[in-house]
Amino acid sequence: MRIGLIGTGRIGSFHAGVLARHPEVGSLVVADADPARAAAVAAAVGAEAAPDVTALLGRA
Structure with a gap:
């Protein structure tokens, strides 16, 4: 499952x-x-960081 989290x-x-x-x-x-x-936060938990919400949503 792919998850996008907004707000860290x-x-x-x-x-x-x-x-x-x-x-x-x-x-x-x-x-x-x-x-x-x-x-x-991404580095601490082994996730990927997106520079902003638009970029995060573009990865869907």
């Missing part, structure tokens, strides 16, 4: 970690208004 603040970061560990999630892409924060 406190709750979004928590959800990213849970989703990254879920056995049925094959691909996780995260985006945030702050691309650096999205990149940091």
Whole structure:
């Protein structure tokens, strides 16, 4: 299953970690208004970062 997560603040970061560990999630892409924060969360959980929501939606 492919998942796109918008928002990597406190709750979004928590959800990213849970989703990254879920056995049925094959691909996780995260985006945030702050691309650096999205990149940091993605690196921490082994996901891919999108520079913005438009780019995330374009990967569908």
